[in-house]
Amino acid sequence: MxxxxxxxxxxxxxxxxxxxxxxxxxxxxxxxxxxxxxxxxxxxxxxxxxxxxxLKVCQNCFSYSDTELCNICSNPLRKKDQICVVESIKDVIAIEETQSFSGTYHVLGGVVSPLEGIGPDDIRVHELVKRVSETKPDELIMALSPTIDGETTIFYISKLLANFEISISTIARGVAFGGEISYADEITLGRSISSRQPYSQKASF
Amino acid sequence: MxxxxxxxxxxxxxxxxxxxxxxxxxxxxxxxxxxxxxxxxxxxxxxxxxxxxxLKVCQNCFSYSDTELCNICSNPLRKKDQICVVESIKDVIAIEETQSFSGTYHVLGGVVSPLEGIGPDDIRVHELVKRVSETKPDELIMALSPTIDGETTIFYISKLLANFEISISTIARGVAFGGEISYADEITLGRSISSRQPYSQKASF
Known part of the structure; x- marks a missing residue:
């Protein structure tokens, strides 16, 4: 041109x-x-x-930060005993947007992926174990992508933390709100049937 | 957020x-x-x-420029006796992309629009008349949008230049290449029939 x-x-x-x-x-x-x-x-x-x-990286959760500790980690209103484990900073922002989580985060910076040669030492797994052993949180919420690599990472972390008294949960998976059942892929639909939940008249959103 | x-x-x-x-x-x-x-x-x-x-504005054509004269106006290979009149710098770039024009430009910076209160003094009409009277180009190609305001501007400029020996043309309007006739609007289709051109076996592109 x-x-x-x-x-x-x-x-x-x-x-x-x-x-x-x-x-x-x-x-x-x-x-x-x-x-x-x-x-x-x-x-x-x-x-x-x-x-x-x-721009710095928060020394506690590894999200972007202006100071040593990010705005979320240094906020006294956020529950320090609840840690949501995510793959990237993008996920922190997506979850913050929902306004339905008041704990803190841990940004792994990736997931374990044997096929791509990404091992646990390449992401912040040991930092997570160290944080859990030091701060003894009650719950770890694994908000990783529902892929084989995500599942592998969750499995690996849960093994490492087997000796700690901590409840590990994953975010619910299933048919999306507003989505049509006939358009859901078979794995999602199959799993959302097998992990069906008792109906409650109180809406859950 | x-x-x-x-x-x-x-x-x-x-x-x-x-x-x-x-x-x-x-x-x-x-x-x-x-x-x-x-x-x-x-x-x-x-x-x-x-x-x-x-970033400067070219003192000859009023396109963006790094120096007093832009790369197009200072290029000895461009025909100085052919001036393409456009509304904005965006149009200069669009026409340059076609690689089918080797003259120079004049950027009006808008079109005359009585409804929006834009008169000839608000755009670079007098600069164009001055340039024409000084450099005596052979041809002015009006590449303005085919709107009422565009037509008004062309009419106004042609009146101002009535005493100069200069040929004024407008770019061809009609059904777009690759477009379907049934999708063309009625004014475009009507005009493209009334300004039909003799068929030539040499393709014209």
Whole structure:
């Protein structure tokens, strides 16, 4: 493509490196920013500089943080005896969005995957065991993806924690709310029948 | 939403100000950038700083430029006697992409729109007349949107240039290549019949 300006071309190049942003969207973003007078450019620059210089990883849960301990771990209202184990920071944000969990998190940074050569030492399993042995929480909620690798990771962690007095649970799996039964895949549907729950007139959401 | 980090939250805020980027996409972009190790953050910062500090408007065609004259206007291979009049810089890039125009441009920065209170003095009409009177080009190609406002602008410019020896053309309008005739709107279809062209065995693309 032939641009009238090299600066424009380099900005389009930089923005098209973002996930699911192609040349056309990058062009729209860059032209929008070039014409903008509300300091959108400056805000993006400042926020990226903060990420480069100041963004830390929480020393307790390994989520992103501004200080040694993240806003969730340092919040006195969050239950410290409940730890939700997730694969990535994205999952922390997804669960926080539901506003139905008031404990703390532990970000593994991946799941054990023998096929991809990811072992327990490559993710933060030992950090989790150390935290459990030090803080003695009551419950570990395993919110990992329902894949073979996720199941393997849960199995491995539960073995490591066998000597601790801690209840380990997994998030419920089944047919999604609003989903049609005929569209659910067979494994999900099969498991949601075998792990059926007694009906209660109180709605459970 | 409850983020573990204020820095993350502010970055998501800054990116969701981009066109057609919602909170979810902004979150994906920011997490991607936070984890990136290929200097994507730095490239975006540098490119935005260049836009703030160095991006100019070409003094000849009013497209974006790095110097007094843009890469197109200063290119000796571009025909200076052919000026394509467009509404915005976006149109320059779209036409450059087609690689079928080797003249220069004039960016109006809008079209005359009596309903929205945009008159000829609000866009770069007088700059165009000045350029035509100074450089005496052979042809003006009006590549404006086929709307009432676009037609009004073309009419107004052609009146202003009535005393100059210059041929004024508009880009061809009609049914799009690959489009189905039954899906074309009635005005487009009607006009494309009334401005039908003699068939030639040489394909015209």
């Amino acid at each position: 032939n641009y009238s300006s090299k600066i424009l071309e380099e900005a389009i190049e930089a923005f098209s490196a973002l996930p699911s942003v192609g040349k056309k969207s990058a062009l729209r973003m860059v032209l929008h920013l070039a014409q903008d007078k509300n300091f959108k450019k400056e805000k993006i620059i400042t926020s990226l500089q903060s990420i480069i210089n100041d | 409850n983020y573990s980090s204020k820095i993350l939250e502010e970055a998501i805020e800054a990116f969701s100000a981009l066109p057609s980027v919602g909170k979810k996409s902004a979150l994906r972009m920011v997490l991607h950038l936070a984890q990136d190790k290929n200097f994507k953050k730095e490239k975006i910062i540098t490119s935005l700083q260049s836009i703030i500090n160095d």
